[in-house]
Amino acid sequence: MPAPEREMKSGFVAVAGRPNVGKSTLVNALCGGKVAIVSDKPQTTRRRIFGIANGDDYQLVLADLPGFQRPRDALTEHMQRTVDSSFEDVDAVLFVLDARDRIGAGDRFIAQRVFGLGVPVVIAVNKVDRLKGGHIASQMQTGSVLGDFHALHPVSAKTGDGVAELRDELVGLLPEGPLYFPPDQRTDLSDEAQIAELIREKALRLTREEVPHAISVEVQELEEKLVRAALYVETDSQKQILVGKGGAMVRQIGTEARPEIEALLGRSVFIDLQVKVRPRWRRDEAMLERLGL
Numbered sequence: 001m002p003a004p005e006r007e008m009k010s011g012f013v014a015v016a017g018r019p020n021v022g023k024s025t026l027v028n029a030l031c032g033g034k035v036a037i038v039s040d041k042p043q044t045t046r047r048r049i050f051g052i053a054n055g056d057d058y059q060l061v062l063a064d065l066p067g068f069q070r071p072r073d074a075l076t077e078h079m080q081r082t083v084d085s086s087f088e089d090v091d092a093v094l095f096v097l098d099a100r101d102r103i104g105a106g107d108r109f110i111a112q113r114v115f116g117l118g119v120p121v122v123i124a125v126n127k128v129d130r131l132k133g134g135h136i137a138s139q140m141q142t143g144s145v146l147g148d149f150h151a152l153h154p155v156s157a158k159t160g161d162g163v164a165e166l167r168d169e170l171v172g173l174l175p176e177g178p179l180y181f182p183p184d185q186r187t188d189l190s191d192e193a194q195i196a197e198l199i200r201e202k203a204l205r206l207t208r209e210e211v212p213h214a215i216s217v218e219v220q221e222l223e224e225k226l227v228r229a230a231l232y233v234e235t236d237s238q239k240q241i242l243v244g245k246g247g248a249m250v251r252q253i254g255t256e257a258r259p260e261i262e263a264l265l266g267r268s269v270f271i272d273l274q275v276k277v278r279p280r281w282r283r284d285e286a287m288l289e290r291l292g293l
């Protein structure tokens with residue numbers, strides 16, 4: 001007799017929370033590998049990225065999202081539209097709070113949105129590695145009045161504390177369903193898009209003030225031994241910063257990105273980065289479309 005088919009649970013969970021609370025870091029931790037780039041600069045996540053946690057009998061698809069914000073230009077407007085549409089048709093919401101910050105108007109604004117969706121909301125109080133027990137307890141208490149939540153988990157995306165329990169909780173909320181992605185896949189982004197994001201992450205880390213927001217990366221060639229990418233900025237002075245003295249900054253970006261790009265591709269590559277000025281690309285609809293934003 002053939003073995004009975006194992007029951008598969010699968011579904012989608014949208015990840016909500018203010019900028020910088022650690023949504024992307026937590027998605028990476030839940031998926032057991034890096035799918036989304038992380039930085040201490042707001043607006044690091046610009047588009048929706050599916051992070052996929054695969055188990056023997058489940059497939060949990062997490063939608064990592066930009067933080068909620070007031071749109072200021074075409075880019076941030078696209079980002080907010082992405083956030084809005086990502087809450088349609090999800091099986092649950094993971095609402096991430098920062099254990100270190102005061103729970104405030106920003107969190108309550110998001111709470112208004114997510115508790116009205118009619119799906120279970122799981123709250124994660126993240127970054128507990130930075131706090132003592134007493135403070136964690138009081139933060140959990142404050143978080144718990146945000147709405148009628150299904151469960152509340154203290155976690156550290158950084159150390160992994162509480163992450164397995166949180167994953168089990170979310171999987172428990174999924175209906176029976178098919179595999180939406182091949183079971184060895186951890187994200188829906190193409191190799192080109194993942195590489196562009198990794199390069200942008202290093203550029204974000206190495207720059208400050210207005211420069212990070214002005215950077216976009218496009219992979220233009222991906223060959224057996226070569227990755228060619230353009231880093232776009234909006235002004236000549238931003239370009240000077242990104243190029244650095246004698247090209248030192250852009251070289252450093254390539255050096256830092258290469259190990260992760262090679263790990264992703266499973267082969268060694270030469271990385272050719274060019275910094276280009278594209279005035280006002282954040283307001284340019286055609287450019288945003290080209291960049292997948």
Ligand SMILES: Nc1nc2c(ncn2[C@@H]2O[C@H](COP(=O)(O)OP(=O)(O)O)[C@@H](O)[C@H]2O)c(=O)[nH]1
Nearest residue numbers: 020021022023024025038039040127156157158
């Ligand atoms: N100490 C600590 N830092 C964290 C944790 N999770 C995220 N971070 C840091 O918080 C910052 C924002 O993280 P990110 O995932 O990009 O936040 P997002 O904007 O909500 O996606 C980064 O500097 C992370 O390294 C955590 O559990 N503990």
Ligand SMILES: [Mg+2]
Nearest residue numbers: 023024044045
């Ligand atoms: Mg993020």
